[in-house]
Amino acid sequence: MSDSQYKPVLLRNRGVAEVRKLAVYRERGGYKVLEKALKSEPAAIVDQVRQSGLLGRGGAGFPTGLKWTFLPQGRTKTYLCVNADEAEPGTFCNRVQMESDPHQVLEGIIISAYAVRAQRAYVYIRYEYPQQAAALESAIGEAREAGLLGRNILGSGFELEVHLFRNAGAYICGEETGLLESLEGKRPWPRIKPPYPAIRGLAGEPTIINNVETLTCVLHIVDRGADWFRSLGTERSPGPKLFCVSGHVKSPGVFERPLGVNLKTLIYECAGGVREDRSIKAVIPGGISTGFLTADEIDVPMAFESFTREKNGCLGMGTGAVVVLDETTDMLKVLHNTARFFSSESCGQCTQCREGTGWMYKMARRMLAGGGRSEDLDIIAEQTERMGMMTGQSICGLSDGASYPLRTLVTKFRAELEERMEERKAKGLAVA
């Protein structure tokens, strides 16, 4: 099957008139998979998800079925938290799912809650998504009235309430334990792990946290089976994926393809190529934390295993949010923007992350203002080696997420950065 013949599954209802309404969603087979799921044992669904090889779509690519097996056997309470914070720059897949097909998102949540035996689910949604929150809220209301939520769902004896929580907005709120703190009404400072949330999560109870897209994949695994899921994608990265493509492309948007689709296909076929047919200077493959690729590195399958420090200096495939930068881009401004983002989003608990991101931003500011020195690039490169995830020193993954983009910028685009610094010096810009 060629990439263009692929029929969307996760986005199958996008553009269908009124599909946000329960009646229309049901006419299209909606909630039939829930009926099927409720006839199985929860453990059988967990097993099916394990066999499917589903990797979490929120960025880290952790195996979903395996995560679910970490829940303690004899637990009396379980929470499901749905991560709809979607704060990774360039990422807007969850947004499109929630606004175009909220009942599909909800059906995936109910099935997953049943599988992990949760009686409460919280959808943690970023504040900047008011329409998406409204669409989900309305779907939750309709589902409750129709007996798809609440007590004794569809006569199965299973009980579930789903609550929407609109957060106040910070990148760190998407980190799963920062999310839990925020849900509990506290400052979203990530927690030291272990214990992991599956053991001690929301209000100290066993909690599963998954991304919106991950839970929608669960719906389709229950519907079509683990073998179907494995028939898509690569051996190590199975299934369909939503890819957001933005930046200097002609038709930015969200495109559903099997994992393993070539990055060039996403850019040139799905997103229509580069604006004004210019050439590419750099591409972010999966959200800013993953790092930067040069134009020579973009002939690559979009799969979790494709992006490693050894292969291309990147942290992983992240969220699959592709950002294209064309030949006119000033990479010194990109460096400055990136450093500013991580410095302002570091929560400040860990010294090497707080000081490291702050220090690199200071240098980037100086470079932009015309006071940059060649050795500053060496210092940034060295600093990125010293501030990533460090055992006993980093509480969360943000410090790694800051290191990879800055390291790939100063190592892969050094010649241009030096040139831009010289230009600014020649213009006599003030030193910051």
Ligand SMILES: Cc1cc2nc3c(=O)[nH]c(=O)nc-3n(C[C@H](O)[C@H](O)[C@H](O)COP(=O)(O)O)c2cc1C
């Ligand atoms: C700084 C930071 C921000 C994150 N932001 C998000 C986010 O917005 N959405 C998300 O699903 N995961 C985010 N994550 C990953 C979560 O911690 C967690 O791995 C994920 O929600 C688990 O869901 P999954 O297994 O379905 O991917 C973030 C991680 C870090 C370190």
Ligand code: SF4
């Ligand atoms: S690594 Fe950075 S963002 Fe994460 S907890 Fe530590 S200081 Fe906060």
